[in-house]
Amino acid sequence: GAGVSQTPSNKVTEKGKYVELRCDPISGHTALYWYRQSLGQGPEFLIYFQGTGAADDSGLPNDRFFAVRPEGSVSTLKIQRTERGDSAVYLCASSLTNRVFDTEAFFGQGTRLTVV
Amino acid sequence: GQQLNQSPQSMFIQEGEDVSMNCTSSSIFNTWLWYKQDPGEGPVLLIALYKAGELTSNGRLTAQFGITRKDSFLNISASIPSDVGIYFCAGPSQGAQKLVFGQGTRLTINP
Numbered sequence: 001g002a003g004v005s006q007t008p009s010n011k012v013t014e015k016g017k018y019v020e021l022r023c024d025p026i027s028g029h030t031a032l033y034w035y036r037q038s039l040g041q042g043p044e045f046l047i048y049f050q051g052t053g054a055a056d057d058s059g060l061p062n063d064r065f066f067a068v069r070p071e072g073s074v075s076t077l078k079i080q081r082t083e084r085g086d087s088a089v090y091l092c093a094s095s096l097t098n099r100v101f102d103t104e105a106f107f108g109q110g111t112r113l114t115v116v
Numbered sequence: 117g118q119q120l121n122q123s124p125q126s127m128f129i130q131e132g133e134d135v136s137m138n139c140t141s142s143s144i145f146n147t148w149l150w151y152k153q154d155p156g157e158g159p160v161l162l163i164a165l166y167k168a169g170e171l172t173s174n175g176r177l178t179a180q181f182g183i184t185r186k187d188s189f190l191n192i193s194a195s196i197p198s199d200v201g202i203y204f205c206a207g208p209s210q211g212a213q214k215l216v217f218g219q220g221t222r223l224t225i226n227p
Contacts, residue, residue: 004158031213033214033215040219040220041219041220042120042204042206042217042218042219042220043159043204043215043217044217045209045214045215045216048213048214050213055213056212056213056214058212059214091158091159093158104161104164105161105215106158107158107159107160108158109156109157109158110156110157110158
């Protein structure tokens with residue numbers, strides 16, 4: 001497809017388990033972002049990649065959260081020892097360049113994570 | 117950190133009515149963005165504003181970048197059922213390549 005693709009669409013996991021969320025950005029987009037959206041709130045920044053490197057991971061809430069983008073395309077957000085408070089929609093976005101206010105960032109449909 | 121406050125939090129209107137919502141901040145933003153999010157989807161960019169005082173239209177949507185650079189508003193004229201959704205304002209965080217979002221305005225249209 002031509003848009004940002006996120007898998008799975010929904011993930012239910014038990015407290016304490018490990019989860020991986022995948023993002024396929026638009027082909028050719030060098031910048032990739034992960035956001036988290038809690039119910040009734042706007043998206044909150046987690047981490048930003050420029051190419052393969054994490055240029056800004058200041059939004060990751062703690063060391064249970066980690067993200068990679070080994071080949072500069074697909075990214076995986078990894079959450080260890082999940083907690084009920086991790087339940088949210090995790091959104092991925094990509095843009096053509098790293099100038100977030102010059103080029104539109106296109107969002108995927110999100111992965112709804114529920115920790116029970 | 118920088119925060120954006122949107123009002124109202126929700127709106128219930130009749131089809132055909134005009135809608136106005138706004139977004140304010142205690143700090144200056146150099147760019148204002150307005151997004152719409154449908155259920156189960158990611159946000160989609162509606163309008164981008166880059167200069168203080170700028171007024172920009174996109175079909176029935178009009179947005180303005182406040183002269184103080186601390187606020188913006190979005191108007192929707194002659195609302196239709198597909199306008200239902202959550203509208204977010206956003207702006208780039210100072211010195212960083214990331215967006216700060218407001219908490220959203222939920223628009224519901226009564227048939």
